[in-house]
Amino acid sequence: MARDDQPKDTATMPMTMIQALRSAMDVMMERDDNVVVYGQDVGYFGGVFRVTDGLQAKYGKSRVFDAPISEGGIVGTAVGMAAYGLRPVVEIQFADYFYPATDQIVSEAARLRYRSAGEFTASMVIRMPCGGGIYGGQTHSQSPEAFFTHVCGLRTVMPSNPYDAKGLLISSIENDDPVIFLEPKRLYNGPFDGHHDRPVVPWSGHALGNVPTGHYTVPLDKANIVRPGNDVTVLAYGTMVWVSEAAARESGVDAEVIDLRSIWPLDLDTIVDSVKKTGRCVIVHEATRTSGFGAELAALVQEHCFYQLEAPIERVTGWDTPYPHAQEWAYFPGPDRVAAALKRTMEGR
Amino acid sequence: MSQSKPLSLHVPEPTGRPGCKTDFSYLQLSPAGAIRRPPIDVAPLDTSDIATGLIRVLDENGDAVGPWAPEVEPELLRFGLRTMMKTRIFDARMVIAQRQKKMSFYMLSLGEEALGTAQALALEDGDMHFPTYRQQSLLIAKQVPLVEMICQLLSNEKDPLKGRQLPVMYSVRRAGFFTISGNLATQYPQAVGWAMASAIKGDTKIASAWIGDGATAESDFSTALTFAHVYRAPVILNVVNNQWAISTFQAIAGGESVTFATRGIGSGIASLRVDGNDFLAVLSASRWAAERARSNLGPTLIEWVTYRAGPHSTSDDPSRYRPADDFQHFPLGDPVARLRQYLTKQGWWSDEENDRVQAELEAEVLAAQKEAESYGILGDERAPSAATMFEDVYKEMPEHLRRQRQELGV
Numbered sequence: 001m002a003r004d005d006q007p008k009d010t011a012t013m014p015m016t017m018i019q020a021l022r023s024a025m026d027v028m029m030e031r032d033d034n035v036v037v038y039g040q041d042v043g044y045f046g047g048v049f050r051v052t053d054g055l056q057a058k059y060g061k062s063r064v065f066d067a068p069i070s071e072g073g074i075v076g077t078a079v080g081m082a083a084y085g086l087r088p089v090v091e092i093q094f095a096d097y098f099y100p101a102t103d104q105i106v107s108e109a110a111r112l113r114y115r116s117a118g119e120f121t122a123s124m125v126i127r128m129p130c131g132g133g134i135y136g137g138q139t140h141s142q143s144p145e146a147f148f149t150h151v152c153g154l155r156t157v158m159p160s161n162p163y164d165a166k167g168l169l170i171s172s173i174e175n176d177d178p179v180i181f182l183e184p185k186r187l188y189n190g191p192f193d194g195h196h197d198r199p200v201v202p203w204s205g206h207a208l209g210n211v212p213t214g215h216y217t218v219p220l221d222k223a224n225i226v227r228p229g230n231d232v233t234v235l236a237y238g239t240m241v242w243v244s245e246a247a248a249r250e251s252g253v254d255a256e257v258i259d260l261r262s263i264w265p266l267d268l269d270t271i272v273d274s275v276k277k278t279g280r281c282v283i284v285h286e287a288t289r290t291s292g293f294g295a296e297l298a299a300l301v302q303e304h305c306f307y308q309l310e311a312p313i314e315r316v317t318g319w320d321t322p323y324p325h326a327q328e329w330a331y332f333p334g335p336d337r338v339a340a341a342l343k344r345t346m347e348g349r
Numbered sequence: 350m351s352q353s354k355p356l357s358l359h360v361p362e363p364t365g366r367p368g369c370k371t372d373f374s375y376l377q378l379s380p381a382g383a384i385r386r387p388p389i390d391v392a393p394l395d396t397s398d399i400a401t402g403l404i405r406v407l408d409e410n411g412d413a414v415g416p417w418a419p420e421v422e423p424e425l426l427r428f429g430l431r432t433m434m435k436t437r438i439f440d441a442r443m444v445i446a447q448r449q450k451k452m453s454f455y456m457l458s459l460g461e462e463a464l465g466t467a468q469a470l471a472l473e474d475g476d477m478h479f480p481t482y483r484q485q486s487l488l489i490a491k492q493v494p495l496v497e498m499i500c501q502l503l504s505n506e507k508d509p510l511k512g513r514q515l516p517v518m519y520s521v522r523r524a525g526f527f528t529i530s531g532n533l534a535t536q537y538p539q540a541v542g543w544a545m546a547s548a549i550k551g552d553t554k555i556a557s558a559w560i561g562d563g564a565t566a567e568s569d570f571s572t573a574l575t576f577a578h579v580y581r582a583p584v585i586l587n588v589v590n591n592q593w594a595i596s597t598f599q600a601i602a603g604g605e606s607v608t609f610a611t612r613g614i615g616s617g618i619a620s621l622r623v624d625g626n627d628f629l630a631v632l633s634a635s636r637w638a639a640e641r642a643r644s645n646l647g648p649t650l651i652e653w654v655t656y657r658a659g660p661h662s663t664s665d666d667p668s669r670y671r672p673a674d675d676f677q678h679f680p681l682g683d684p685v686a687r688l689r690q691y692l693t694k695q696g697w698w699s700d701e702e703n704d705r706v707q708a709e710l711e712a713e714v715l716a717a718q719k720e721a722e723s724y725g726i727l728g729d730e731r732a733p734s735a736a737t738m739f740e741d742v743y744k745e746m747p748e749h750l751r752r753q754r755q756e757l758g759v
Contacts, residue, residue, distance in 0.1 A: 036549060062549050068579055073538050073572035080479075080542025080556070083527065086549065088542075100568070107532040108539065114741045116520040116528035117510045121744070153742050176744040221747070265747040 010212035014204045017188045020162035020211045021051045021127075024169035025089060027215050029059050032087060035173060037064045039074055039091030039127075048093060049129060049188060071101035075126060079108050082122040082178075089173055095130035095182060096139040102147075109178040110153030122178045125169070130158070131184040131239050131286055132323055133192060133332050141323040143238070143287035148180045149264035149296065155220060156263040158182040160241040161191065161208035164261060167218030175220060182263075184238040192239055193246035194334035223267035225274070229256035232280035232345050235271060235297050237263055240284040240333065247338035253346055255282070263293060271297075272304045279310040280345045284338055289317040311348045314341040361600035365672045373680050375600075376654065377401065377608065381408035381627075382415025389641040393578075393619040400610035400620040403654060406629035411690035419633040423697040425470060429490075429628055430692060432469075433462035433685045435710045436486040439495065440659070442714050443502060447516075447663045451726040452502045454516045458483045460658030460676060461591060463628045463684035466490045468557065468587070471635035472525070478557045479527045479540035481564070482517045483589070491524040495717035504732060505725030511740075512733040534560055534567035537586070541577045544584035544642070555583040555642040563594020563602045565609055574616040574650070583642035585635065586613065586650040589625065591657035596670040613650030625653030626684040629691070654681060735759045 015023060028035045037052055043066035046053030056064040067074050071092050078088035092098045098105070109122040132141030148156040155177050159165035165183070172179040186192050190202045203209030227245050231254040236244045241259040248255035256274050260266055275281050281301050283294040294315040301313055316333045324331055365371025379402045387396060406418050413419075440457035447455040458465075465486030472478075478487055488498060497509060501519055504512040510520060520528035527536060527543075540558030547554045560570060565588060577584050588609045592599045603609075613620030619641065623634045631653065638649035658676040660667050667673075676683075692698035725731025736759040739750045746754075 068575050070572050070575060072568055073576050076535065076538030076569060076572065077542030077545060077576050080539035080544075081546040081549075083539065084477075084543045084546035084550075086546045103532055103535060103569070104538070107530060108535050111530075112528065113744070115510065115514055115518070115530070116522070117513065118741050119520050119522040120528050155743075265743075265749060268748060 010214045010216060012210045012212050014209050015162045015166070015211040016190070016203045016209065017159070017162045017165045017183070018049060018051050020166040021169055021183065022053060022055070023211065023213065024166040024173070025052065025055060026058070028089075028170060028173045029055065029063060031215065034086045035089060036081065036086055037089045038067045040067055040069055040093050042066060042091050047091065049185065051127070052091070071097055071099070072104055075101040075104040075109065078124050078126070079104060079112065079122050082124045083112065083120045087123050087173060089125045089127065092126060092128045094140050095128035095144050096142040098128055098144060105148070105154070105180075106151050110151045114153060121176060123176045125172045125179045125181050127181045127183060129185040130182040131186050132328070133186040133194070133196070133239060135325060135328050136323070137325040138322045143285065143318070145182060145263050146287060146291060146293045149293050153178065155179045155265065156182065157220060157261065158184065158238045158263055159261065160184070160187060160238055160259050162203055162211050163208045164218050164224070166211055167216055168220070168261060170215065171217040171220050174217070182238070186239045187242070191242045194243040194332065195246065196329055218261070220262045221265050221267055222261065223270040224259045224261055225256060225270065226259045227255065227257040229254040229278070231255060231278055232282055232342055233258060233271070233274040233278045234282050234284060234342070235260060236284040237261065238286070240286060243333065243335050244284050244338055246335040247342060250335055251339035251342045253342040255342055268300065268304070271301065275301050275305040276308045279308050281305070281309070282314040282316060282338070282341050282345055284316045284333060286318050286333060288320050289315060290320050292317055311345045314345050316341045361598065361605045363598035363600065363671065365675060366670065367668055367672060369672060371672055371675050371678060373678065376680060377403065378680060379403040379405060381405040384415070384417070386416035386637070389637060389644060390646050391619055393617050394614065396619045396621065397611070397614050400614050400622055400652075401608055403622050403624055404630050404634055405624040405627050406633060407627045407687050407691055411687070411694045413629050413691060417630055417633045419629055419636065421629070421632065423695065426628070426688065426692055427697060429466050429470060429632070430685070430688050430698065431706055431710070432466045432486060432490045433628070433688065434707060435714070436462045436466065436489045437685060438710050438714050439485070439489065442718060443499070444663060446502070446718065451722065452504075452516050453727055454663055455502065456482050456517050456662045457659045458485055460656050460683065461589060461625065462486045463631050463688070464587070464589060464625055464653055464655065467628050467631035468635040471632055471639050472555070472557060475525065475554045476557060477525045477527055477540070477543050477554065478559065479536035479543070480529060480559045481536070481561055481589070482529055483561070484559055485517070485519075488519060488521060488524060488526055491526070493521050493524050495714060496721045499718055499721035500724055503721055503724075503726045505721070506731040506733060507721070507724040508733060511737045513738070533564040534569035537569050537573035538576060541573045541582045541584050544577070544582035545580050548580070548583055553643060555585070555639060557585045557587060559587045559589065561594060562588065562590040562592065562599040562604060562609060563597060565612065566602050574613065574618060577648040578617040581645070581647040583645065584648045585638040585642060586618065586648055588650065588652045589655060590652050591655050593657045593661070593671070595661045595665060608652055610650060610652035618648050618650045620650040620652070622652045622654065624681055625655030626681040626687060628684055628688040656681065
């Protein structure tokens with residue numbers, strides 16, 4: 001995999017996505033006194049997923065601290081801190097619980113710069129573990145990215161591996177716009193291609209788990225072609241990148257798998273170039289289908305690649321139901337469903 | 350076995366509806382000078398009696414009495430009176446301009462002029478107010494040019510917000526005036542966060558949050574109280590209880606048989622309930638809360654008891670839900686008249702000066718309006734360029750917005 005953005009002179013070490021995210025915050029807190037980190041269980045305890053482990057001990061309680069269970073309060077105070085000039089990096093424990101903060105995210109963080117003509121800005125990051133495939137049931141599995149991509153003024157980002165997680169999080173913290181940073185918790189400890197019946201592989205055995213210890217960035221608004229191919233373009237992000245790669249392997253279809261990384265604003269050029277080359281497109285996301293982000297992707301591809309398309313654009317997504325518990329693997333868009341879509345697309349349906 | 354009677358739902362009602370007289374006895378008033386002034390390091394729970402009483406300085410004779418009577422230079426009070434008068438004149442002119450369709454909308458602050466004016470004088474440059482849409486007296490006290498304010502109202506070519514915001518939704522950072530949002534109560538936790546930031550950085554600045562009685566029912570109100578208490582944020586949490594949220598009496602917001610100040614007590618925040626039409630009480634209580642915050646002793650909640658004398662907005666007709674002469678019966682009177690009475694009695698103001706200042710201010714507002722209108726009124730060709738519509742959504746304009754701007758042909 002080509003890593004044109006990888007620094008040449010930085011020491012690396014094996015990291016899980018959890019450790020990579022923690023390292024990103026560590027690096028940024030070291031470099032910038034204005035970076036503060038808080039959220040529920042984030043301080044002393046180090047986070048329910050260990051992503052902030054040790055940060056309070058290192059930087060003190062005024063930089064890393066526990067917050068009341070109030071998503072609206074966490075985001076609302078962060079907007080005020082950002083207006084003062086800090087760079088808050090706040091955590092919502094599960095993406096499923098961002099809803100109480102919706103007003104602060106949509107009406108405030110996203111609009112602050114616009115409505116004040118740049119007098120006040122909300123340079124802040126809202127981290128949220130997201131995604132399913134962990135028997136999380138209805139409120140520990142959701143993928144709400146489409147709620148955010150619909151909001152003008154927000155950036156929505158989702159990494160798929162430790163290297164990108166750290167580089168994208170550092171870019172997000174340094175960015176002057178509000179960033180919704182979605183972390184697929186299914187990928188926290190190792191890649192997952194949807195084969196739940198196989199043993200989990202840790203990141204330590206993977207090249208992308210080898211992460212520079214210092215400062216580096218992965219640019220926002222730039223997609224990554226994780227598997228070059230000629231037959232069909234697969235647009236995916238988060239866990240679905242790994243599922244899509246597995247599906248390409250197993251279907252025998254020479255699919256070009258693109259990891260969007262930045263969901264919105266996105267890297268339209270990479271998408272359009274690829275679809276113009278392949279003439280086919282399959283969109284894969286865990287989120288429910290109707291009005292999901294796949295709909296926007298399909299529309300963009302249709303608008304920009306209409307004359308090159310040789311088959312209808314396919315969407316492989318979560319069903320239009322709440323995320324179930326017992327029916328986890330019937331719901332989760334696994335490699336078989338993606339492979340079937342790849343084959344259908346190659347047949348022109 | 351007890352006999353169960355059918356339950357019934359309680360829906361609070363104001364005593365006064367159109368054609369009736371409001372019974373203001375629900376207000377729980379205290380005589381001027383009756384409420385003690387605790388030290389600024391008072392324990393929050395020890396302010397419980399003050400949260401149910403009413404701090405007042407000016408008595409019916411126009412004398413300043415009791416422990417809250419502030420030490421204040423006559424010049425500052427004269428400036429305060431001028432500012433309140435200017436705010437009232439400004440409001441009246443802008444309502445006319447709205448009726449003349451020069452602007453789409455306006456909200457006046459009639460009867461509430463003392464609040465922003467006195468608190469602006471109690472705080473310092475560098476402190477940040479997180480106002481609602483009814484604290485224009487803050488801007489006028491901070492001597493923000495009226496022309497600039499009117500340009501915002503007119504959405505013209507000199508509108509500092511480039512025509513993006515509804516009239517009244519000012520943003521004036523240099524005056525410590527945070528960008529106003531249409532979404533109620535959102536600024537309350539933001540003010541707490543700003544104050545937390547000041548504390549995190551070891552700064553000496555404090556924040557001032559503003560909310561109305563109706564908006565206290567929003568979740569952001571209680572959220573802000575919790576965060577302010579937990580982190581002992583240097584913030585003044587102002588609740589402007591003007592008795593009305595559009596057509597809804599404050600009892601529907603949760604004010605029946607309770608004061609909004611006691612919400613602070615329940616959250617562990619020192620809380621005061623103050624006569625909002627008593628300029629000296631507003632100044633004094635604001636100074637107390639500011640000193641408490643600046644001394645790192647934590648937040649203060651202040652319920653200002655006042656009355657929304659005008660319509661909610663230019664889109665509202667209060668005669669459809671409350672008595673037309675309600676304000677004349679409001680027991681705390683008119684803040685401008687009360688301070689004028691006090692200053693006159695002290696020999697620091699006179700009827701002649703009042704007439705002269707009134708005329709001066711009317712001329713000043715009119716001149717500002719004329720100048721502002723010379724840069725355009727709503728809907729004429731001197732509106733901010735449509736191309737600017739796409740700016741400031743993000744710091745740098747992303748590709749999709751560039752394309753949309755081109756699509757519009759600008």
